[in-house]
Amino acid sequence: MEKVYLDNAATTQVRSSVIHKMQEALTQFYGNPSSTHSFGRSAKTVVESARKTIAKYMNAHPSEIIFTSGGTEADNMILRSAVRDLGVTTIITSKIEHHAVLHTAQDLERQEGINLRFVDLDEWGNPKLSHLRKLLQEDDTKKLVSLMHVNNEIGNKIAIAEICGLCKEHGAFFHSDTVQSIGHYPWDVQEIQVDFLTAAAHKFHGPKGIGFAFLRKNSGLKPLISGGSQERGFRAGTESFHNIVGLQEAFVAAYDNLEEEQAYVTELKKYFLESIQREIPEVKFNGLSGDLESSTYTLVSVRLPIDSDKAILLLFHLDIKGIACSKGSACQSGSDMGSHVLSEILPEEELNKPSLRFSFSKYNTREELDYAIEVLKDFIAN
Structure with a gap:
């Protein structure tokens, strides 16, 4: 058969080079990155090297890259923190987003009383920019727009540069779930000035259970998970070191090839x-x-x-x-x-x-x- x-x-499928790097990490760099002894310092150096590498490829600052368990956690973190920390009271999204965004937004509507608005779609499933503009102009509430770059079911690519421009024009934050596009398309966060992006390694031949969020510097977001100083204090918990190593290798291989x-x-x-x-x-x-x-x-x-x-x-x-x-x-x-x-x-x-x-x-x-x-x-x- x-x-x-x-x-x-x-x-x-995980690249063989990723598996090799992860095996090496598990056997040679097993110290806790938060420990001050040489084992911990060695592991910490590798984690920060991965952060710097990803930031370089995306034209971002290393402090803007926060490692997460994947796209779902990153989407949740951004939407929930935006409501809690940035004064967002209106979320504009679409009805064809990944459930990591859609269900989170609906939870925030029920739990926090935010105003949830859906942008109209054309017959092919693309957001209508004229309607998005209308929603952005509707009132003076602080808004977050969340629209995925590449739809995970039908593959549509949105006009992300235009949407980013509309959000900037109207003073709205812009988050894009880029889980289906990071590793498959080049990204320059200085050219397309989104506020927040999310990624997952397993979508570009890396391991499951690891991803990252791009949080633009000085965004105002605060930690959602408390308990330690990891990830510059933004995400507490011992880093999934071997997975971060795998993420870096998969990310570099994706863009080098x-x-x-x-x-x-x-x-x-x-x-x-x-x-x-x-x-x-x-x-x-x-x-x-x-x-x-x-x-x-x-x-x-x-x-x-x-x-x-x-x-x-x-x-x-x-x-x-x-x-x-x-x-x-x-x-x-x-x-x-x-x-x-x-x-x-x-x-x-x-x-x-x-x-x-x-x-x-x-x-x-x-x-x-x-x-x-x-x-x-x-x-x-x-």
């Missing part, structure tokens, strides 16, 4: 789009995922011509055939609930058709795509 992993938007790997994966996506349209002409693409210019090169979300009864067996059939992909996002694929993203952008009759997300990496091949499409084609025909 073939084994084909096409669920890289959920998580990625970005041009080559981006070109390779882009060609894979182009090949997939051409092949699936040729073999399954009735296929449709969700959002702008079928557009190479307007969506990320890493994923495609397809809608298939299958009735709802047959669709129940689709993911099971693909799994039996050794093919890994997602129904919507991985965070929802184990749920009976439909995708909240697709529910916002598709008419009801289209929602009844099964949608699958295929996402690609440097480890995939054209032969794997051929196999996956052939299995899909046979399932639809029989």
Whole structure:
């Protein structure tokens, strides 16, 4: 049986160089980075080197990089701290954000009484900038806009520079969940002056359980987790040292090889789009995922011509055939609930058709795509 992993938007295979660096860290640098003896100082030096390296690639200051357990923690930290510390009483987001943002904002509405507003979306799932401007002008409350750069289900890329400009123009803070784009697109936080960003290592061939938040210097945010002076006092708790080492190695490898790997994966996506349209002409693409210019090169979300009864067996059939992909996002694929993203952008009759997300990496091949499409084609025909 073939084994084909096409669920890289959920998580990625860890690079061998990352595994090697993490093993080295676990065996040679096992001191607590907060300890003052030589073992601790050695570990602390490695942690701060990782921070400086990430900051350099993003044109940030090292103090603006805070290590977290991943994107979900970082999103929570930023939204909750913005309400508590920055006087934010209005959060503007969209209904197709990752639940790390959407559920946190809804919690803050219930618990803190903040004003939660949703920007209108066009038919493809992009935020309407005219409506965003209207929301920013609506009143004089302190606002935080939170919109993800690359949607994790349909792959749309928002006009982040324009949105950043709108927020600056109206004195609003801007946070972007960049979990699907850090490691896949270059970032210069001086060029695009977002206030807050979030990232997760496992989306770019690093370990799970580690990520970081970019918090612009002098933002005014205060610690959300208390108990120690780690992370410049911003996040208490002994650092996940080996994971930080893995994050650094994955981050550097992603950007040092970005041009080559981006070109390779882009060609894979182009090949997939051409092949699936040729073999399954009735296929449709969700959002702008079928557009190479307007969506990320890493994923495609397809809608298939299958009735709802047959669709129940689709993911099971693909799994039996050794093919890994997602129904919507991985965070929802184990749920009976439909995708909240697709529910916002598709008419009801289209929602009844099964949608699958295929996402690609440097480890995939054209032969794997051929196999996956052939299995899909046979399932639809029989």
